[in-house]
Amino acid sequence: MIPYGRQDISAADVEAVIEVLRSDFLTQGPAVPTFERTVATYSGSDYAVAANSATSALHIACLALGVGPGARVWTSPITFVASANCALYCGADVDFVDIDSRTFNMDVEALAEKLETAARDNRLPNVVIPVHFAGQSCDMEGIDALRKQYGFRVIEDASHAIGGRLGGEPVGSCRWSDVTIFSFHPVKIVTSAEGGMAVTNDRALARRMQLFRSHGITRDPEQMTREADGPWYYQQVALGFNYRITDLQAALGTSQMRRIDDFVARRHALVRRYDEALSGLPLITPWQHPKTYSAFHLYVIRMREASERNRVFRELRDAGVGVNVHYIPVYLQPYYEQLGFSSGYCPEAERCYSEAITLPLFATLTAAQQQHVIESLAAALNR
Numbered sequence: 596m597i598p599y600g601r602q603d604i605s606a607a608d609v610e611a612v613i614e615v616l617r618s619d620f621l622t623q624g625p626a627v628p629t630f631e632r633t634v635a636t637y638s639g640s641d642y643a644v645a646a647n648s649a650t651s652a653l654h655i656a657c658l659a660l661g662v663g664p665g666a667r668v669w670t671s672p673i674t675f676v677a678s679a680n681c682a683l684y685c686g687a688d689v690d691f692v693d694i695d696s697r698t699f700n701m702d703v704e705a706l707a708e709k710l711e712t713a714a715r716d717n718r719l720p721n722v723v724i725p726v727h728f729a730g731q732s733c734d735m736e737g738i739d740a741l742r743k744q745y746g747f748r749v750i751e752d753a754s755h756a757i758g759g760r761l762g763g764e765p766v767g768s769c770r771w772s773d774v775t776i777f778s779f780h781p782v783k784i785v786t787s788a789e790g791g792m793a794v795t796n797d798r799a800l801a802r803r804m805q806l807f808r809s810h811g812i813t814r815d816p817e818q819m820t821r822e823a824d825g826p827w828y829y830q831q832v833a834l835g836f837n838y839r840i841t842d843l844q845a846a847l848g849t850s851q852m853r854r855i856d857d858f859v860a861r862r863h864a865l866v867r868r869y870d871e872a873l874s875g876l877p878l879i880t881p882w883q884h885p886k887t888y889s890a891f892h893l894y895v896i897r898m899r900e901a902s903e904r905n906r907v908f909r910e911l912r913d914a915g916v917g918v919n920v921h922y923i924p925v926y927l928q929p930y931y932e933q934l935g936f937s938s939g940y941c942p943e944a945e946r947c948y949s950e951a952i953t954l955p956l957f958a959t960l961t962a963a964q965q966q967h968v969i970e971s972l973a974a975a976l977n978r
């Protein structure tokens with residue numbers, strides 16, 4: 596089965612991990628700050644806080660922005676559950692803004708309408724979490740204008756989008772947001788096995804995220820409530836977690852970052868081939884906003900009807916093509932239905948979900964494999 600995504604590990608990546616295994620620190624050593632500096636520099640942000648997953652990074656970003664019981668967090672329904680769960684971890688309420696069916700990203704007009712109603716009801720969100728679906732940036736300028744008008748904070752879930760750009764600006768520059776989150780899961784653009792990172796230009800926010808990443812413990816006199824008892828002294832000043840990434844993972848991540856632009860360029864070459872080969876078929880290929888340069892984590896096509904999607908999906912799987920579907924609208928998960936959500940809540944999201952198929956796309960996908968995907972899809976559509 597050709598998977599929909601997978602990692603590309605080089606001999607240099609293996610060497611980088613082995614070097615850490617032979618060093619003094621397997622965790623809490625120098626490889627973590629090196630990884631953080633590498634990603635901060637690449638994304639054009641001032642501070643980076645690495646964590647053991649993007650899920651953890653989303654959680655500490657919410658906590659650092661003061662999300663707690665009674666707070667309201669809005670995100671996209673077409674995302675992985677972690678984009679919404681992070682708010683529930685903090686005891687906050689979650690709500691969903693429908694998507695633009697061309698990009699599968701949060702629809703800024705839908706957001707503006709929902710904000711207008713929320714302002715009347717005195718129920719404005721504290722934090723909005725747009726998700727850069729498939730690696731294509733949301734309309735961050737539009738979201739930023741609303742952020743200024745209504746005074747909420749913004750966390751970009753860029754789990755798909757490291758290596759992408761908006762108007763020439765790298766995703767992660769945080770020009771239009773408070774924090775940006777990256778994931779380094781093996782199916783994403785670059786990997787550290789498990790791992791995530793929060794980048795920001797706000798020093799105080801970075802320090803609070805560092806605190807929540809490691810038990811709420813600090814060794815920094817500036818963050819303490821009283822003078823140190825001695826050189827061994829540390830204080831727990833908040834309730835944090837153990838969300839640390841290991842040096843093994845960080846070294847892998849740093850090594851992978853050397854090839855990020857090659858990975859994204861390779862994805863673009865594969866996308867051009869898909870776009871060209873699929874142009875004559877009865878389906879919709881992924882639309883790209885002229886201002887964006889996607890990292891192309893995913894290549895998601897849309898069928899004309901849900902029944903067609905299900906049949907084509909089955910036939911592709913039978914042909915050894917490991918297609919997938921991104922995503923089941925989060926609020927249709929039983930856990931969220933039990934919170935009061937039900938079908939019909941975000942009609943565009945539900946329609947896109949019912950018609951979508953994710954085709955295999957990763958740096959090491961060969962021309963022969965891609966040809967097999969294309970021919971299998973054409974055959975399924977001609978039946």
Ligand SMILES: *Cc1c(COP(=O)(O)O)cnc(C)c1O
Nearest residue numbers: 648649650675677754778780790
């Ligand atoms: C993968 C992903 C996450 C979670 O990433 P982990 O590193 O696996 O925790 C969060 N949000 C989105 C949109 C993702 O695709």
